[in-house]
Amino acid sequence: MELFSERGFEATTVADIAARAGLTKRTFFRYFSDKREVLFSGSEALEAKFVEAVVDAPADLSPLDAIAVGLDAMADLFKEIGDRPRRRQAIIVANPELQERELIKLVKLAGAGAEALRRRGVAEPSASLAAEAGIAVFRIAFEQWAGGPAGQDIHQRLKESLSELKVVVQGS
Numbered sequence: 001m002e003l004f005s006e007r008g009f010e011a012t013t014v015a016d017i018a019a020r021a022g023l024t025k026r027t028f029f030r031y032f033s034d035k036r037e038v039l040f041s042g043s044e045a046l047e048a049k050f051v052e053a054v055v056d057a058p059a060d061l062s063p064l065d066a067i068a069v070g071l072d073a074m075a076d077l078f079k080e081i082g083d084r085p086r087r088r089q090a091i092i093v094a095n096p097e098l099q100e101r102e103l104i105k106l107v108k109l110a111g112a113g114a115e116a117l118r119r120r121g122v123a124e125p126s127a128s129l130a131a132e133a134g135i136a137v138f139r140i141a142f143e144q145w146a147g148g149p150a151g152q153d154i155h156q157r158l159k160e161s162l163s164e165l166k167v168v169v170q171g172s
Contacts, residue, residue, distance in 0.1 A: 001084065004039070004091045009098065036101055039088055042081075043105055047112050049073045054116035063122045067113055067134030068162050074138070075154040089146035110135040137161045 003012045003020055014035050018028040032038055053073035057066040078085045092098040113131030114124075122130070141157040 001038075001087050001091070005087060009035075009091055009095045036098065039091060039098065040101060040105060043108075046074055046077060047109055049077055050109065051112050051116045054113055055119055057120075059120075063117050063120075063126055063130035064133060064162075064166075066117060066120060066122075067130050068137075068158070070113060070116070071134060071138050071141075071158050071162075072155055075158055078154055083150075085142075086146045086150075089143070093147075106135050106139060109138075133165060134162075137165055 003016055007016070012035065014028055015025055017035060017038060018025045021028070032041065050070040050073060054066050054070035057069040061069065092102050110128075110131045113134060114127045117127035117130060118124070137158065138161075141154065141161040144161075145152050145154045145157045
């Protein structure tokens with residue numbers, strides 16, 4: 001993360017990353033397929049936390065509110081890992097190739113959310129609509145949080161974005 005911030009993503013090589021970490025390039029490739037994976041590692045844990053929270057959400061919640069429970073669970077992880085999500089987001093915003101990869105990750109997260117809702121008994125297309133809308137809420141709230149001043153509460157950003165979505169939907 002430091003190297004990407006110092007030199008830029010494109011200018012940072014796998015050799016640079018390995019040297020900074022005290023590893024050989026060969027060891028680096030045992031853990032990561034390429035340098036982009038350094039930024040996207042941990043996605044599996046984030047998805048697992050999200051899915052578990054959606055599946056375990058109170059049964060009386062609407063599909064969108066069950067997704068919101070999952071989003072809050074992901075936000076809890078962000079609090080645990082400190083400044084890394086903000087630094088990571090700044091690197092992604094500066095690189096179109098990484099933005100594309102981030103969008104792919106969000107599509108996968110929406111699919112996992114829809115599957116979690118189906119496990120709760122939510123039929124299609126409601127499961128996919130709620131999951132996609134929830135990931136849109138997440139993306140907007142996360143971008144505002146990551147790009148805004150330090151000390152903001154990501155949970156509050158999520159709550160505000162979800163409330164705004166509900167206002168928009170009810171107004172149509």
